[in-house]
Amino acid sequence: MDCAKLLSSNIRNFISQNDLASRFQNSGIAIIPNFLSDEGQRIIFHEVANVLPLLKRRNFTERTYGTDRIMNTIGSRELFAKTTYIQRLYESLIIRTTLGNLAGEAVFLPADENERVVINRLSRKNDVHGGHVDTYSFAFNIVVEAPPIGSGGELLVAKGSLNPEDLAGSDVDRYSFLKNDAYFLRTDASVHGVAPLTGTGFRTIINMAYASAENKDAISYSSDSLYG
Ligand SMILES: [Fe+2]
Numbered sequence: 001m002d003c004a005k006l007l008s009s010n011i012r013n014f015i016s017q018n019d020l021a022s023r024f025q026n027s028g029i030a031i032i033p034n035f036l037s038d039e040g041q042r043i044i045f046h047e048v049a050n051v052l053p054l055l056k057r058r059n060f061t062e063r064t065y066g067t068d069r070i071m072n073t074i075g076s077r078e079l080f081a082k083t084t085y086i087q088r089l090y091e092s093l094i095i096r097t098t099l100g101n102l103a104g105e106a107v108f109l110p111a112d113e114n115e116r117v118v119i120n121r122l123s124r125k126n127d128v129h130g131g132h133v134d135t136y137s138f139a140f141n142i143v144v145e146a147p148p149i150g151s152g153g154e155l156l157v158a159k160g161s162l163n164p165e166d167l168a169g170s171d172v173d174r175y176s177f178l179k180n181d182a183y184f185l186r187t188d189a190s191v192h193g194v195a196p197l198t199g200t201g202f203r204t205i206i207n208m209a210y211a212s213a214e215n216k217d218a219i220s221y222s223s224d225s226l227y228g
Pocket of ligand 1: 132133134139187192
């Protein structure tokens with residue numbers, strides 16, 4: 001099947017009408033609501049549901065940034081072994097071209113094969129994805145499950161800072177999402193993380209990593225502890 005059928009039909013219009021490329025290049029984030037088509041949601045969310053039992057519980061303090069990772073995850077190797085369309089979508093020309101247009105530069109599949117596409121799931125109160133800066137320049141995230149607004153799990157970004165302590169400061173941007181939103185994030189230039197869940201609900205995302213020409217051959221510092 002053509003990967004374009006997985007995407008809602010108005011994506012190109014939405015991106016150009018909202019001038020998302022210049023917004024992304026200025027702000028480091030572009031949000032695309034209603035990303036997957038009905039058929040795309042049926043196929044992709046079904047693949048995610050099938051692998052949820054394979055996610056591993058993680059609970060540790062990451063050494064480089066000294067922040068907590070309390071959530072369930074699966075890395076690319078296992079994910080790609082059990083699914084079909086998630087990998088096809090990730091590698092598709094339509095996605096790579098679209099993201100390259102948003103970024104204003106070509107995007108590449110990163111060298112670290114286990115971190116190419118991962119699923120991160122915050123499922124219990126106090127689950128958190130602590131502040132960090134990524135090895136690779138870009139992450140494209142599809143929201144599979146979103147906690148109710150006001151129950152934590154917001155994306156936090158301290159624009160231009162590389163210090164995770166700044167995520168606790170007042171100059172932090174907070175983003176809540178709905179199911180089937182997608183967001184494209186510049187991940188190597190600003191510290192970012194996900195706020196702890198404070199109530200019931202789940203925050204499940206498919207996180208697709210893309211590299212710039214400069215960092216495509218780098219090996220991720222966090223891959224083994226989070227996805228190994
Ligand atoms: Fe990240």
